[in-house]
Amino acid sequence: MPTLYVTEQGATLRRTDRRLVVEKDGQRLAELPIIKVEQIFLFGNIRLTTPVIALVLEKGIDLVFLSRRGRYRGRLVGPETGNGLLRLSQYRAVEDEWFRRATAKAIVRAKLTNQWTFLQPWGAQTRTAVAELRELVVDAGRRRSVQALMGVEGRGSAVYFQALRPLFAPAFTFEGRRRRPPPDPVNAMLSYGYTLLTNLVLATIQMVGLDPYLGFLHGLHYNRPALALDLVEPFRTPIVDHVVVHLVRDGGIGPEHFEPGEQERSILLNEEGRRRFIAAYEARLATRVAYPGATGEEQVTYRRIIERQVRELARSVQDRRRTYRPYVVREA
Template identity: 40%
Template sequence: MLRRNAREDVANVLPNLTALARQASDCSSTAELLGVEGTAARLYFARFTDMLRPEARTTFAAAGPLQRTRRPPLDPLNCLLSYCYALLSKDLTATCYSVGLDPYIGLYHHPRFGRPALALDLMEEFRPLLAESVVIALINNGEIAESDFVRRGIGVALTDAGRRTVLRAYERRLSTEIRHPEFGYTISYRRALEVQVRLFAAYLLGEVPAYVPFRTR
């Protein structure tokens, strides 16, 4: 994402992210993996606003490097990210049900009441491809503006018009067709969600030797 979209020099952070990706493969516990993930997330989101066009940063990056806030999001950029993550989580929850998996029993995300832990696990590989890409496109194409947000207490929320704008962009992204990196055929991102969930189910049943995450070039 940073290599493809950054408008500033991000070369100094890429080796650190590469090293953390390799370190993640060697983790021996969930706690260790979460620690690596947390470090990588901080490095990545600190440079997230470098992917925005300079004139949009006044509205969406006025406070400088992005710090993730949620429940409630404290600024428009965090609001957009949280909303798109919620849409993606909803779609993967529904996909898990359609495949016959319980979306509330996960591996890395701890199950708790009302939390679709498995859907949250499976959405990790799609966060940048579907949620973050939509946010960047909305801002850089000028589709979303400061008037699409409203402040409620200390948090920021989308207006009804703003939500409709995000939904249109998200659905447009889901309909985008790409070549599946594992099978080589053309597929929409919407269909890719189902394919990955079915692959995961096949892995659980011992029908395939490993689960291969969805990764584009």
């Protein structure tokens, strides 16, 4: 597993020879060869030794700090790539109205397509939503501004999340997407998963050398990683939503894996719930699916598809005649 998650409160992450070791009260809780680690998530009160900090900076390992319950706090990042020409190309691409609109349109259409593809196997329960989402894919193709595309995307999300409601057991009441704060277990899992996924995409963007704060669909706002939000859109449904629906339907998570949040009427995963969610999320990232390669279709993990997608966008901004093609799930 290329990502190390440390959730045990009061634990210490230290370096021992060529391994990262998680300890608490003199007892080893986990250890992993340094060579296998690409990203580290620390949840809550976790101690770091100086050698680990030096290692993370030297090796370019992305280290993300979150609250115990999954709220993003910040990250420790080593020297960024020196590819100034790539970033210059990105800045010019963002200023190119035609390229920006074409890229935003491709992202919205891919997201909508992945949503209806996910809903389609559920049959009569989701048939109306599938039809409407397919119409919105066509509608997005006709839109001539990024603002109009955002409107189509918003309409699609409303249709999609309403269609998810009957897929959950009665113990998991879900009235639609609510984020701040999440009022029910399903929203709690969605928010938690989207946080993990967005940080994975953000780290990949930085590794490739693009600027994560300059996007094409999401506008420029201070301290908002617009490009990460752009590129995460097509992956929300096949990765996070898939994990949430199947955890609930297969009994991997139950009502006992949640607790009240600090905000009024908020619900969050408890410690055991977070462990179960992370295990399912990592398993999904490691799932191999069909993806077009240089010599034909290949079986590639979702984690590697994310990296390929970021590199695909990097090639597109360097040669704006090359259309960016976001990830689209193959229809079952």
